[in-house]
Amino acid sequence: xxxxxxxxxxxxxxxxxxxxxxxxxxxxxxxxxxxxxxxxxxxxxxxxxxxxxxxxxxxxxxxxxxxxxxxxxxxxxxxxxxxxxxxxxxxxxxxxxxxxxxxxxxxxxxxxxxxxxxxxxxxxxxxxxxxxxxxxxxxxxxxxxxxxxxxxxxxxxxxxxxxxxxxxxxxxxxxxxxxxxxxxxxxxxxxxxxxxxxxxxxxxxxxxxxxxxxxxxxxxxxxxxxxxxxxxxxxxxxxxxxxxxxxxxxxxxxxxxxxxxxxxxxxxxxxxxxxxxxxxxxxxxxxxxxxxxxxxxxxxxxxxxxxxxxxxxxxxxxxxxxxxxxxxxxxxxxxxxxxxxxxxxxxxxxxxxxxxxxxxxxxxxxxxxxxxxxxxxxxxxxxxxxxxxxxxxxxxxxxxxxxxxx
Amino acid sequence: xxxxxxxxxxxxxxxxxxxxxxxxxxxxxxxxxxxxxxxxxxxxxxxxxxxxxxxxxxxxxxxxxxxxxxxxxxxxxxxxxxxxxxxxxxxxxxxxxxxxxxxxxxxxxxxxxxxxxxxxxxxxxxxxxxxxxxxxxxxxxxxxx
Numbered sequence: 001x002x003x004x005x006x007x008x009x010x011x012x013x014x015x016x017x018x019x020x021x022x023x024x025x026x027x028x029x030x031x032x033x034x035x036x037x038x039x040x041x042x043x044x045x046x047x048x049x050x051x052x053x054x055x056x057x058x059x060x061x062x063x064x065x066x067x068x069x070x071x072x073x074x075x076x077x078x079x080x081x082x083x084x085x086x087x088x089x090x091x092x093x094x095x096x097x098x099x100x101x102x103x104x105x106x107x108x109x110x111x112x113x114x115x116x117x118x119x120x121x122x123x124x125x126x127x128x129x130x131x132x133x134x135x136x137x138x139x140x141x142x143x144x145x146x147x148x149x150x151x152x153x154x155x156x157x158x159x160x161x162x163x164x165x166x167x168x169x170x171x172x173x174x175x176x177x178x179x180x181x182x183x184x185x186x187x188x189x190x191x192x193x194x195x196x197x198x199x200x201x202x203x204x205x206x207x208x209x210x211x212x213x214x215x216x217x218x219x220x221x222x223x224x225x226x227x228x229x230x231x232x233x234x235x236x237x238x239x240x241x242x243x244x245x246x247x248x249x250x251x252x253x254x255x256x257x258x259x260x261x262x263x264x265x266x267x268x269x270x271x272x273x274x275x276x277x278x279x280x281x282x283x284x285x286x287x288x289x290x291x292x293x294x295x296x297x298x299x300x301x302x303x304x305x306x307x308x309x310x311x312x313x314x315x316x317x318x319x320x321x322x323x324x325x326x327x328x329x330x331x332x333x334x335x336x337x338x339x340x341x342x343x344x345x346x347x348x349x350x351x352x353x354x355x356x357x358x359x360x361x362x363x364x365x366x367x368x369x370x371x372x373x374x375x376x377x378x379x380x381x382x383x384x385x386x387x388x389x390x391x392x393x394x395x396x397x398x399x400x401x402x403x404x405x406x
Numbered sequence: 407x408x409x410x411x412x413x414x415x416x417x418x419x420x421x422x423x424x425x426x427x428x429x430x431x432x433x434x435x436x437x438x439x440x441x442x443x444x445x446x447x448x449x450x451x452x453x454x455x456x457x458x459x460x461x462x463x464x465x466x467x468x469x470x471x472x473x474x475x476x477x478x479x480x481x482x483x484x485x486x487x488x489x490x491x492x493x494x495x496x497x498x499x500x501x502x503x504x505x506x507x508x509x510x511x512x513x514x515x516x517x518x519x520x521x522x523x524x525x526x527x528x529x530x531x532x533x534x535x536x537x538x539x540x541x542x543x544x545x546x547x548x549x550x551x
Contacts, residue, residue: 339469341444342413345524349409358445365445371467372445400409 018351026377038284068283089230093217173322229278301329
């Protein structure tokens with residue numbers, strides 16, 4: 001693990017007089033040297049616009065951009081690069097499905113099915129579709145431990161369901177949802193399955209053909225790539241049936257004074273100069289992660305998460321949210337009456353970076369009956385010592401506030 | 407950076423024993439504000455009469471900084487004219503950005519000076535003061551109609 005840590009330059013600094021312990025990778029991951037270098041090299045040697053330059057740099061940039069698409073297709077085992085749309089991130093990917101596909105197929109009486117654990121990015125786009133089309137938004141209920149059961153999925157999805165959209169891994173609870181099973185149920189009812197993969201693609205092997213989902217959305221920045229680049233995977237037949245939502249350069253085939261036709265997939269959804277350097281960085285991140293092995297990363301985080309869960313439970317007054325077993329690499333908690341903001345500030349003075357707030361999940365916070373929580377999230381560069389530092393800092397937080405308040 | 411710089415005893419006292427926590431009757435001007443990045447929320451109720459803040463009470467959820475700041479703010483503005491209260495809010499904005507300012511109205515407020523060194527927490531401290539501004543502006547607008 002030390003070898004992996006060494007490849008992340010940002011981790012080797014002191015924060016407030018303590019070595020940085022970065023436990024906020026579910027918000028955004030840090031970047032390895034190889035990704036930073038790939039983006040730098042692209043700008044220093046290859047930078048040009050894509051798909052139009054006759055000159056050498058133009059074809060180098062195009063090769064780099066399209067080469068990244070091939071890496072993404074392989075990374076999630078898509079059948080073709082035509083099924084890989086580059087976007088700004090998971091939010092943009094989900095909005096593309098909502099604005100193009102959902103608005104075209106949903107009408108009065110139709111249903112869109114989601115869960116109460118969705119990130120705002122997999123909730124608000126559907127709320128907007130429902131408002132515009134007269135469809136209804138339905139929720140698969142959650143068990144007290146923040147999981148969903150197949151029985152409830154069966155009960156919620158009906159023949160009026162047009163779209164089922166579920167997060168693969170909850171960014172708050174750490175719940176890993178049974179996507180393959182939910183997809184099978186959705187398909188039986190003629191609905192399409194959308195997966196928010198923001199918290200799964202970085203951390204586990206994802207095979208979109210095995211899951212059989214129709215759309216899968218994820219972000220580069222949570223998986224060692226730069227911000228501003230993301231992916232929408234969609235099955236070819238569905239993407240072909242959809243209209244673009246952004247119009248302009250890059251995405252057109254033939255243009256005359258009154259009308260235009262679109263390029264073939266995937267470019268019809270990529271209007272304007274794309275995020276070329278971001279895609280190059282994403283390609284480098286995929287190389288980095290696959291060289292280590294997604295199974296190795298998953299195993300490492302699984303162990304770390306279990307270790308953190310057990311260590312945190314030794315603290316007085318701790319509440320940990322989400323399932324006990326089969327959880328992803330994060331732990332969301334509250335420490336007695338101490339507000340998560342205060343927890344995060346105290347931890348920051350000890351060099352420990354955690355997230356505090358509602359994690360873009362306000363309905364889920366209400367379900368948990370809290371206004372906010374603190375969250376420590378792990379990635380391949382975190383260690384058991386990081387967890388120990390977190391636990392020590394939390395102990396001191398409890399003592400400080402117990403003393404200051406009591 | 408020391409924790410005690412941020413969490414002074416006075417702050418902890420206002421957090422533990424908030425002044426003016428509660429609600430006023432329905433004739434009071436009510437302002438609900440939240441901090442969308444963290445989920446904190448405050449309800450500020452004020453009895454505003456003849457351009458004077460006669461009474462102010464707050465309720466809500468928040469961290470030690472936002473709740474202690476609300477407690478201090480309600481203490482400081484009670485009995486002040488609108489202009490005085492708004493001037494105090496302006497002064498607080500300068501202060502929380504790190505300006506050297508004295509609060510002869512309520513010295514307790516000066517305990518929040520450490521917040522300026524924690525940029526992520528400035529919004530916590532200003533929430534109640536923003537509610538104050540909104541309430542007075544609302545009343546001014548109504549009176550001008």
